Amino acid sequence: MAEGDTILRARRRLAEALVGQSIAVAAPDPRGRAAGIERLDGRTLEAVDSRGKHLLFDFGDLVLHSHLGMSGGWQVYERDARWRRPRSAAWAVLSGERADAVQFGGPTLRVLRASRVAIDPQLARLGPDILAPDLDLAEVVARFRGAERSRALGDALLDQHLTAGIGNIFKSEACFAARLDPRRRLADLSDDDLRAVLGAAREQMLAAVEEGNRHRLRVYKRRGPCARCGGTVSHGGQGDANRTTWWCERCQV
Numbered sequence: 001m002a003e004g005d006t007i008l009r010a011r012r013r014l015a016e017a018l019v020g021q022s023i024a025v026a027a028p029d030p031r032g033r034a035a036g037i038e039r040l041d042g043r044t045l046e047a048v049d050s051r052g053k054h055l056l057f058d059f060g061d062l063v064l065h066s067h068l069g070m071s072g073g074w075q076v077y078e079r080d081a082r083w084r085r086p087r088s089a090a091w092a093v094l095s096g097e098r099a100d101a102v103q104f105g106g107p108t109l110r111v112l113r114a115s116r117v118a119i120d121p122q123l124a125r126l127g128p129d130i131l132a133p134d135l136d137l138a139e140v141v142a143r144f145r146g147a148e149r150s151r152a153l154g155d156a157l158l159d160q161h162l163t164a165g166i167g168n169i170f171k172s173e174a175c176f177a178a179r180l181d182p183r184r185r186l187a188d189l190s191d192d193d194l195r196a197v198l199g200a201a202r203e204q205m206l207a208a209v210e211e212g213n214r215h216r217l218r219v220y221k222r223r224g225p226c227a228r229c230g231g232t233v234s235h236g237g238q239g240d241a242n243r244t245t246w247w248c249e250r251c252q253v
């Protein structure tokens with residue numbers, strides 16, 4: 001599953017391979033053709049931007065918007081390298097001078113006018129990116145303070161309108177690091193609690209961007225006792241989408 005750290009890494013890889021080049025665009029799978037991505041063929045890719053879990057490819061007055069959801073992915077290959085999946089399954093193939101970027105699956109792939117990005121319903125309401133270099137954590141805490149007070153912490157952390165980029169893994173890990181029970185209501189948490197859990201999410205995700213792995217996971221999908229205190233690790237669904245959260249019954253209160 002692509003959370004903000006995965007997307008930021010993809011953005012860097014894609015930008016390094018393709019920015020500043022004239023891009024040949026192909027859509028082998030009908031989903032890419034339906035998205036109209038062939039309109040981008042021959043244009044220069046000016047930049048690749050990420051906002052939480054969203055990727056935006058800047059082609060001047062047109063923008064390619066990608067959201068990978070649970071199942072999608074971008075892969076970057078040197079020219080003539082063997083792809084891990086068949087070309088016919090690719091929704092988008094962006095070919096630069098020496099590399100091909102290939103996209104498979106996911107809920108969103110579309111082309112929109114650059115002038116629409118600021119008012120687009122999917123993009124305009126996103127909260128601050130938890131990985132933004134200039135993130136103002138106090139602003140994010142204030143957004144949580146303004147949210148429905150009966151919401152559970154674990155559910156609110158996934159709300160991309162409060163802050164963008166956190167997914168199921170780092171929701172659980174950040175609550176564990178801050179020793180907070182993800183089932184607690186926002187009304188029962190102090191500003192310090194919120195700062196601690198949001199700061200932990202940011203720190204863990206930035207580390208994952210640099211390290212490119214998640215081997216330091218301590219509670220997510222943990223089988224067996226808590227690595228910190230030996231207590232029981234539980235899991236359960238939260239929020240309207242019933243997304244699974246993992247926590248320790250003893251050391252998260």
Ligand SMILES: [Zn+2]
Pocket residue numbers: 226227228229230231248249250251252
């Ligand atoms: Zn514990």
